[in-house]
Amino acid sequence: MTPGEMDKKIEFILDMQAQFESNVGKLATNLAHCETNIDSLRISAAELAGVLSQSIKISDDRFTRLDDKLSKLVDAQRTADDHSSRLDDKLSKLVDAQRTADDHSSRLDERLNKLAKAHEAADERSARFDERMIELAAAQKTTDERLNTLISVVERHITGPDHAPQR
Secondary structure (H helix, E strand, O other): OOHHHHHHHHHHHHHHHHHHHHHHHHHHHHHHHHHHHHHHHHHHHHHHHHHHHHHHHHHHHHHHHHHHHHHHHHHHHHHHHHOHHHHHHHHHHHHHHHHHHHHHHHHHHHHHHHHHHHHHHHHHHHHHHHHHHHHHHHHHHHHHHHHHHHHHHHHHHHHOHHHOOOO
């Protein structure tokens, strides 16, 4: 082999090496973008979990307040039984307390309906997230296959026709 031929082969190998490094750099950039997207989805899911947790806590607080008010209602009824001379006043207070409890119950029903809707929305978001993860996995598989094909092509170019796999 002459020095000129040797130089041409070395130049070809260097060109192929540069192309390979360029393609690997592009793939690394694409992978970084995918990782950033995944991180964003994780953050969104964590934020959604936080909102859901707060909603549940608010509902628990409302149930506690309702229990406290019902407990007070029971105490008012006992007091009414103990004080027959003030029966009219106590019955009026009991009616007022019952109306308040009914109002709270109505508001609680509305809030529970809102919470149920929020749960449905969270389920839909979770389903969309699962679909996106499946799409991402498929895209990653395609990327892996294309990268393997590129590696095979580069290896064939590097090893030359004398070193090609025998069929």
